[in-house]
Amino acid sequence: MKYEQNSIRRMRTDDSAVGHMGSLFQVIGIFFIGMMIIAFSTDPVKLGIDKGELPPTIQGDAHHYVPGSEGGNWEKNWNLHDHFNMSWDAEEAESDKWFVIEFLDTDCPYCWTAGEAQSQISDYWGDKITQVGVVVALNIDGHSGSRAEIEAFQGKLDFEGCKTTSNCKDRPGDPHNFIYIDDLDASSMSAWNLRGTPSCFILQPNGLVYFGPGQGTCDDIPATLNELFPIGQGA
């Protein structure tokens, strides 16, 4: 008797599940058909910082260097992605500017030295590229950052504290007349999943990575730019 009751209960339960389990399989089937249509008819780029991928944005206040000025001026909420031309066509739009991005720490000795190369890049290819310095403060003893130090490092101003104990006016190279982004909280650097500075990238006008740490170091940037825009050939 008890066995019969259990069987009936089980049958009842099983049958009751037929409705929603059958429907579940139906909707999963429809979902996969939809996904297959998308997968077979489109081929979107991946998000990331490897060659050919679309990097996360860089967002923060941007400092513009003004020659002869002690402070320059700050632009609120500069966003890298706003500057991409997503419909850029390499064959048709040669006038669109590429991007050279350097993540740097004003206390990092390598970034200090790279200041000269960045000046040269600006001199040689300034009309072909948009150069961006993204300033972070690495979590290392003796490294600290501030807006005043960013301005001083960029403009080679009289300020003690660059490269930990040096005066910013002694930085190699000229004052950098490209923008510096305040990323002292390292939010953009974290989004890019970077571990140290300097880290350099070349992005196409549509934002896709052309050159990154996977292709070489910051020292290789001038050579790569020279391949893209040979010096003396219209640069």
Added chain:
Amino acid sequence: MEWIFIYSALIFCGALLSTNLGETIANALGASEEKLSWMSNVRTRKLGAMQLMLLGGFIASIDLFWIQNKYMEYSGITAASTAMDIFGLNFDTTTFVGDLENNNFFGIPWGFGGMLFFIIVGWFTLSIKAEPTASWVDLFLKLGILSSGFGGIVSLYLVYIQTFVMDGVYSLEAAIIQLTIFSLLLAFTSLQRMKNEGIWVDNKLDSDPLYEKRKRRSSGYIAPTVDSEE
């Protein structure tokens, strides 16, 4: 662009049939137990109407996700999508999907989110339609209301993003999806009201719960669900 007419028509018909006008339309079409039987009963008509809306919303979501993926191919060619002014509002899907910061909801593209939503709500609806007298129907109705309510809140959030963050850039495809979500919320609420008021079960339609299954299955054992069948 052609697809938009197809899913808009499906959603419009579904939304119309789920209202009180649905009965007038059913009568005009001569719906009866023999002809268009799903329209002859309030419950089955509403559930059928919801299926139309769900199918339309799902195709609209695929369309939006497809446009975004096509745009993200970076082929230098922008995908065909709608761009027009309606009531002074700027509906431009290409600009909408091209905003890399706002074309997703916590990393989920809006179109893909729509697909997931319609699949989940579709599961509730199809289940209720298949077994309207099952014990779990009440739970599924509540889940339907909750899901649609959540979808409605997310839709309002998207409107906020489009209005204030994207400075008035709207997407016609997204707007159609948003309207469908609100229509589904109303339909689920209406079904729950029917259930609460005790007009859910139609004695004639639901007197033989195995009838529909026998029609579907030509053979095989069909387990009883109520004591009288045992």
